[in-house]
Amino acid sequence: MSAEKFLLNNRKTLSFFSLVVFLASLIVGFVMKPNYGVEFAGGYIIETSTKLPKAATELIKGDLADVLIEVDKREDGQTIKLTTKTTQVELEGFKSAMGESLLSVDSISGSYGKEMQSNSFKAVIAAMLAMTLYLAIRYNTIMAGATMVALIHDLVIALGFVVFFGIEINTMTVGALMTIIGYSVNDSVVTLDKLKELLRGKVESPVLTAIKLVLPRSLITSKSTLLVLISLLLLGGEAVRGFALVMTIGVVFGTLSSLVVVTSLIERAAKNKPSVFEIPEKPSLDGDV
């Protein structure tokens, strides 16, 4: 498969490319303002079905103009977002002006939104630390470290993408990031496992061989997952679209990072410290020593 050849021969270029995208994402993250959905910033999300009655549109242009964040028009409805400064009276007035076309109203207080932010952040960090610990025990610390670096790389790129394109950061986005973490780690573990197996057999240039052997599987898996994601993206409807988009980026870079980033890091470490290739002999699950 030409894709395989391409990946194998251009590892250096790909690592470089990946590094560039990573740095770009970091810069984007610091320079651009993330589009926090109401769930994280607080405020009101009002969903309506297609056309707003005249009274409601007037309010948006008039009284509500200074608390309006945005109006998102789609073919099957509109989403109106208001800041936390909207008063109850204004809100009730708007709701009654909408009448029949009102589908739902979500209200989140600013402080709760902030709490959700830090809560989600802590959850992700905690999960990552726990996984690193497990991998450090099963393999060794360098390999676990490499996996985490690759994971951070994937997340930063995904977030950079989100911020750059102004994709709204809400629960589904966080779900997508969680899924990327799961996927990336899964990928990395498969690569590491192959490496571990080759090291036991004292193979020459184990890292390269590991990549060669894992590549077919990684490519087929990625293609399969992308098929599902593209379908979700095109047919899934509003709610899952953002999710599918972020996931797609995550899968592409996740696969790339497992093959290129993790392995490059391990190779580099091995040049200085051959002990990197030593995996402590612990009773393994496959029954052999």
Added chain:
Amino acid sequence: MLKRISLIGLLMIPIYLAGSLLFPKYLPNNDLVAPISLGIDLKGGHRLILGVSDADIERVSQDKVIEFVKFYNDVTVSHKDADSVIFNFKKKDDAVSEDTRTTFANELPTLTLSQTDNGIVVTGLLSIKEAELAQVIKKNIDIVSSRLNALGAADISVYRQGSNKVVVELPSDTDMEYTKKILTSTSKVGLYLESNDEDAVEIPYRGMTIKRMSTPFISGEGIEDAVAIVDSQTGQPSVTVRLDSKAGKSMSEVSAKNVGKPIITTIQERIKVDGVRQQVERIASVANIGTVLDRNFVVNGMGTMEASEELALVLQSGSLKAPMEIISEQTVDARLGESNIKAGMEAFVVGMLLLFAYVIYVYRWKGVVACSTIVINASLILIALSSIGASFTLTGIAGVVLTMGVAIDANIIIFERAKELGGNIKQAFTDSFSTIIDANVTTMIAALILFNVGSIPLKGFALTLAVGIVTTVISSYFINKTIMLTILKSGEDK
């Protein structure tokens, strides 16, 4: 041959059950498996998140200390803050009663009680804050549940989130305005005697100022039942209250000792006045004690029948231990939920079909087996979720997508391994085992942590993921292995 048929038969069971969950009309299952419950973002409904403020928890701790100290000592409260309460003796040269010290040693060992020249100082309240918070939330959940039951709401969920929040989920047709009012109502009834102590509370009433004792002799605690009525004597809306036996005794004792003196009945509430939450108290009635009173009494001065009914409901369920504010409200119209599901499901099915087509293209007959294990996997997830009684949320769908990705990955690992080994499928399974376990355990760790630490939407994701990992290992490895080996053994190629 028989083995193959019985195997296929066995595998059809989970698929059928899952099908019956999705299409209950066409595939009946006689309630073998409970139907899937959907989270409100998929089914529609209301989700309220109620929170308790820090200041209120402080107050709860302080009130507890005050109650204990005042029970044994004749004191007034001169100062209270986050960590301490200071009392002054009413009579000069009084001393701390021994009973107080014993009670504190037993019930509140982490607090320090000391006697000063003219009073008592209690410090260390911060140490009991966590425990008090947990108790408050627990009691509030009970009270909220009982209020919702009284309102006749069915199909509701009330549960704790984090350390200081309560989540309430209600069906779409709930009268939200009224329900919110009832849920957060802090109406408290208190019966007090008049007092001229330092810490007496002054309340204006009909042009006069009434001074009441700082603590009531009857409060919400002792109320057993409350009913809104029209008072036969005055023709006004009122609430009759029946006290429990302990409070009833207290009522008799106090009224016997104070015949001729007034009882002041007040209703307290914490409401927002111009955006600021304040404790507001009004006097419902002031009545002189004629005879010794018993367990029943009437609260007058309600104004409207509506107010009487609300107060009766709130009194019945008990007063909230600490006031709760609505910090978040989500309403999902059932229509919106339905369209979310429909679009998501369709896209997902199409995606999976494409995936199947691709896998079968690459792996031929092995691909067909792989795809069947995926279908079984999905069925098992559905059945497991409905058995646990877990709700399926929008983020749950994300969890399913990841699970399917990991599941197909497991299959691919095995097949590629078989290629490496020149076609020895049995060995491929054995070799791939540790890889698959490692990858899944790592993901499982993440799922467990997310479930414990995360907010509601993350919990939905984590649960689906955790269930999915278990079903994946079962279907993509064990069931897969069984099918493959059975097919190979019988020497037939599919």
